[in-house]
Amino acid sequence: MTGMTAKNGMTAKNGTFLEVADLRAGYGDGTVLDGVDLAVAEGEICAVLGPNGAGKTTLLRALCGMVRTEGTVRLDGRALPRRRPEAIARLGVAHVPEGRGTFVPLTVEENLRLGAYTRRDRQGVAADLDRMYGHFPVLRERRTQAAGSLSGGEQQMVAIGRALMSRPRLVLLDEPSLGLAPLITRQLFQIVRTINEEERTTVILVEQNAHLTLEFAHRAHVLEAGRIVLSGSADEVRADEQMARAYLGIEV
Ligand SMILES: Nc1ncnc2c1ncn2[C@@H]1O[C@H](COP(=O)(O)OP(=O)(O)O)[C@@H](O)[C@H]1O
Numbered sequence: 001m002t003g004m005t006a007k008n009g010m011t012a013k014n015g016t017f018l019e020v021a022d023l024r025a026g027y028g029d030g031t032v033l034d035g036v037d038l039a040v041a042e043g044e045i046c047a048v049l050g051p052n053g054a055g056k057t058t059l060l061r062a063l064c065g066m067v068r069t070e071g072t073v074r075l076d077g078r079a080l081p082r083r084r085p086e087a088i089a090r091l092g093v094a095h096v097p098e099g100r101g102t103f104v105p106l107t108v109e110e111n112l113r114l115g116a117y118t119r120r121d122r123q124g125v126a127a128d129l130d131r132m133y134g135h136f137p138v139l140r141e142r143r144t145q146a147a148g149s150l151s152g153g154e155q156q157m158v159a160i161g162r163a164l165m166s167r168p169r170l171v172l173l174d175e176p177s178l179g180l181a182p183l184i185t186r187q188l189f190q191i192v193r194t195i196n197e198e199e200r201t202t203v204i205l206v207e208q209n210a211h212l213t214l215e216f217a218h219r220a221h222v223l224e225a226g227r228i229v230l231s232g233s234a235d236e237v238r239a240d241e242q243m244a245r246a247y248l249g250i251e252v
């Protein structure tokens with residue numbers, strides 16, 4: 001056996017970093033995710049695309065233990081505990097929620113330090129803070145300002161920087177482009193790509209903006225009504241006719 005074959009036909013190698021199989025999740029008695037299969041390789045940027053209400057946010061919440069789930073989620077071969085967000089965070093999963101979750105009255109630096117609150121290695125934290133300012137130079141300039149006084153793009157940088165301060169192995173980004181101008185989104189995605197390349201951090205990037213996202217992601221999955229309907233390399237997904245019609249506004 002070379003590994004599992006997901007329903008969508010994508011073969012995951014034994015080295016799959018994040019393995020999601022037949023994942024079901026929802027709120028109360030309702031089902032939102034209806035059997036999701038997903039395989040993410042270590043070090044890749046994996047896009048999850050899909051229309052509003054498809055279940056993208058719920059998928060990220062399921063991965064970090066915030067909602068009721070059934071099915072399998074394994075990180076590096078190890079099953080993630082259910083409904084225990086702190087335990088999952090300690091295993092190296094960092095979540096940047098929809099709407100960012102920056103603490104607006106706190107300064108930029110206080111927000112970044114919050115991401116490292118469980119760490120005891122002071123020197124390591126100081127070095128990582130410096131590394132974050134290297135990735136986001138504008139945040140160094142603004143480090144003593146209240147996060148709430150920053151632009152939307154800068155606040156998104158704070159949210160991502162804070163997540164990275166926990167030295168995660170997997171970062172879950174929920175629609176970082178929301179409310180940002182295309183140029184700002186492009187700059188932000190470029191930084192995410194640089195961090196991914198330099199630090200080998202695996203990223204799941206949830207977005208509605210398929211066009212831009214596919215420029216920066218290695219692989220992509222399209223979620224519709226709680227199911228994955230298309231998976232492939234970013235090029236394959238871009239080339240898919242149905243995808244082109246539905247999300248990219250291209251006539252084929
Ligand atoms: N906290 C919640 N309680 C109940 N239903 C929810 C909640 N959050 C989302 N939903 C429902 O789950 C479905 C998927 O939502 P969501 O995961 O936010 O989709 P997306 O992020 O793709 O827009 C929607 O029908 C939405 O109304």
Ligand SMILES: [Mg+2]
Pocket residue numbers: 056057058098175
């Ligand atoms: Mg959402």
